[in-house]
Amino acid sequence: MSMVSLTIDGKMVSVPEGKTILEAAQQTGIDIPTLCFHKRLPPIGSCNMCIVEIKGRPGPVTSCNTPVEEGLDVATQSDALHAQRVINLKKILLHHALDCPVCDRAGECDLQNIVYKFGITDVAFEPRAQKRDDAYATSLIRYWPERCILCRRCVTACQSIKGIGAIDIIGEGDEARLVPVAADKCKSCGECLSVCPTGALTENLSRRKGRPWMGKRVKTTCGYCGCGCQLELSALENRVIGVHTETDDGVNQGSLCVKGRFGYEFIGDENRLKTPLIKENGQFREASWEEALDYTAKRLSAIKDQFGPDSIAGLTSARCTNEENFLFQKFMRAVIGTNSVDHCARL
Amino acid sequence: MTESKTITLNMGPHHPATHGVLRLIVELDGETIVKATPHIGYLHRGIEKIAESKLFQQVIPLTDRLDYSAASANNIGYCIAAEKLLGLEVPKRAQYLRVIMAEFARIMGHHLWIGTHALDIGAMTVIFYAFRDREMIMDINEEIAGYRLTPTFFRIGGVAQDTTSEFIKKVRAFVKWFPKAMEGYHTLLTKNKIWTTRTMNIGKISAEEAVNYGLTGPSLRGSGVAYDVRKAFPYSSYEDFDFQIPVGENGDVYDRYLVRMEEFKQSINIISQAIENLPEGPVQTDSPWITNPRTVDVQNDISALIRRFMMHTKGPAAPKGEVYAAVEGAKGELGFYLVGDGTEHPYRLKIRSSCFYLASALPRLLVGHMVADAxxxxxxxxxxxxEIDR
Known part of the structure; x- marks a missing residue:
């Protein structure tokens, strides 16, 4: 791979061909403000916060989607750039609702962070009256049109990570809004929700469970099936209040399915079984693990002795890990002595 | 041949005359003290450590609880240190308001001192008059800050809110009234034979020794050293005011008493100048990262709402660096050494407590005196x- 040399803020940088100016700057430790840029997504270039000046070219360019070229002389900071960024940010804020106190995202919101970083003191423009539709593809995800900054991260994630394209931004200017263009294709995976920089897309399960910084983040493996997706659970007062995948770890690289993203409330459900139950005279009673295992072993041996091993069949669950499922079939074949073993193969 | 043995007497930490939870172990030969050992730490709350997990502005209420008898005088020191670290300029009007509140705090601290000091020695009347007047300052605190003893009125970059007309009225009334009250204090004590007998030539310390022990404030000035941070290193516009630094001659209990009595007058003099020449203008510095947006903006402007949200949940990050800011507290030089490491929390906060140095001079001052003189x-x-235990 051939290397390209360029100058950023007076520093000589050498990066592989095909990288963007933003990547080259990040590699050098130079901070260029970004908003729509997301490391898991291809560059979007909608927010115009990452603009830089290139010597000898008219006007600033967006650094996130401009590839490096040999001998470029890039300036990331100047008064003109700062003024332009502030204006761009004010335009983005123009239609944003006064929702921080009630927004689930407030506290880990990219928009809040960048506004505070720039110290924006007023939104100098008058917004035009507008009406946006708050429909979304599925009932698991809620769209808050008045919080949306139309950065297109969700649209890009749906297209480039999932390859679905269930949502798109329709209309121009004040009319622009996020629309489920192919609602039937949506799998409710929540990829759009995980990349949303603001609280425009939130889960629709239950709101106001706690501020983001209140929860204790625990890195863990998804308990829903045997795939072993990595995620972070946020727990508050012994209750899971959210799923996060910002670290992009594991085989799933930050993506989850609908069950991993939204199916966490069963963890704290009151109706969950906490002890084994043994049925006596048509009624279940609580038992200890020791008693239940002894009873099961006794009954299995008795049935096997009386009717032979093929009188027993085993059915296991996709909620178990691959290793557990392997052990189960081994148990059925080697201990019980039957090939009658099956798996539900769905969740 | 008779043999003389010393006895060990434990004073405190619950003794009412040890001003809090100071514990003294004194060795007595008869009734004369031959050795005294102060034990401290009974009020340790780990304020310096707590500060490391707080945002910069969340530390302000902790400083109220240092010398709680003069809370605003502590706030000003921390705020100046934080402003130095964050590179903020405080508007003139806020500086004047800070001076007024800090001087009121000094008077409150001295009120507590004169009341309990006289009570300890046996003059009970004084505390009633002192606390009558202290109550008026508490009302002034309540008027402007909402709190009476620990106002937490200062913010990094200014003060919490502007004055009310009621506040100015109350301050003027107090300034007018207080000289009369002072006459009362003097009548009760200054020429009182019992008082002078109990205080003159007791606990003497020379100027040189006082400096060597690190004494500051009225206790140092009682020995004749005219060191006052307000004059030596003026802060918060103290250079604008015309005031004197009273000093004693003998460095005994009586001279320290006289110095503080004069400080009452000087403080009221400063307050009078500040309230009459209160400049117009804002009471908060104009910084988008630290100045609280106006409520009307927060209700109408998303950028103001975001800034308020971020200010109180995340707070401004301090640059890497260290600063020291000292102010004249009611008891002496109160210093705040603050280290920033680029995050929203102080990396370290060290408080130079004037009372710690005063207490460490006790073994020297008590020796040779009677128990009652202690x-x-x-x-x-x-x-x-x-303040000692922090």
Missing amino acids: IAIIGSLDVVLG
């Missing part, structure tokens, strides 16, 4: 354990 000496140093 009470007079502790009272004259005016230690507050909230």
Whole structure:
């Protein structure tokens, strides 16, 4: 791979061909403000916060989607750039609702962070009256049109990570809004929700469970099936209040399915079984693990002795890990002595 | 041949005359003290450590609880240190308001001192008059800050809110009234034979020794050293005011008493100048990262709402660096050494407590005096354990 040399803020940088100016700057430790840029997504270039000046070219360019070229002389900071960024940010804020106190995202919101970083003191423009539709593809995800900054991260994630394209931004200017263009294709995976920089897309399960910084983040493996997706659970007062995948770890690289993203409330459900139950005279009673295992072993041996091993069949669950499922079939074949073993193969 | 043995007497930490939770172990030969050992730490709350997990502005209420008898005088020191670290300029009007509040705090601290000091020595009347007048300052605190003893009125970059007309009225009334009250204090004590006998030539310390022990504030000035941070290193516009630094001659309990009595007058003099020449203008510095947006903006402007949200949940990050800011507290030089490491929390906050140095001079001051004089000496140093133990 051939290397390209360029100058950023007076520093000589050498990066592989095909990288963007933003990547080259990040590699050098130079901070260029970004908003729509997301490391898991291809560059979007909608927010115009990452603009830089290139010597000898008219006007600033967006650094996130401009590839490096040999001998470029890039300036990331100047008064003109700062003024332009502030204006761009004010335009983005123009239609944003006064929702921080009630927004689930407030506290880990990219928009809040960048506004505070720039110290924006007023939104100098008058917004035009507008009406946006708050429909979304599925009932698991809620769209808050008045919080949306139309950065297109969700649209890009749906297209480039999932390859679905269930949502798109329709209309121009004040009319622009996020629309489920192919609602039937949506799998409710929540990829759009995980990349949303603001609280425009939130889960629709239950709101106001706690501020983001209140929860204790625990890195863990998804308990829903045997795939072993990595995620972070946020727990508050012994209750899971959210799923996060910002670290992009594991085989799933930050993506989850609908069950991993939204199916966490069963963890704290009151109706969950906490002890084994043994049925006596048509009624279940609580038992200890020791008693239940002894009873099961006794009954299995008795049935096997009386009717032979093929009188027993085993059915296991996709909620178990691959290793557990392997052990189960081994148990059925080697201990019980039957090939009658099956798996539900769905969740 | 008779053999003389010393006895060990434990004073405190619950002794009412040790001004809080100071514990003294004194060795007595008869009734004369031959050795005194102060034990501190009964009021340790770990304020310096707590500060490391707080945002910069969340530390302000902790400083109220150092020398709680003069809370605003502590706030100003921390705020100046934080402003130095964050590179903020405080508007003139806020500086004047800070001076007014800090001087009121000094008067409140001295009120507590004169009341309890006299009570310890046996003059009970004084505390009633002192607390009558202290109550008026509490009302002034309540008027402007909402709180009476620990106002937490200062913010990094200014003060919490502007004055009300009621506040100015109350301050003027107090300024007018207080000289009369002072006459009362003097009548009760200054020429009182019992008082002078109990205080003159007790707990003497020379100027040189006082400096060597690190004494500051009225206790140092009682020995004749005219060192006052307000004059030596003026802060918060103290250079604008015309005031004197009273000093004593003998460095005994009586001279320290006289110095503080004069400080009452000087403080009221400063307050009078500040309230009459209060400049117009904002009371908060104009910084988008630290100045609280106006409520009307927060209700109408998303950028103001975001900034308020971020200010109180995340807070401004301090640059890497270290600063020291000292102010003249009610008891002496109160210093704040603050280290920033680029995050929203102080990396380290070290408080230079003036009372700690005063208490460490006790072994030297008590030796050779009677047990009863120990009470007079502790009272004259005016230690507050909230500040020593932190």
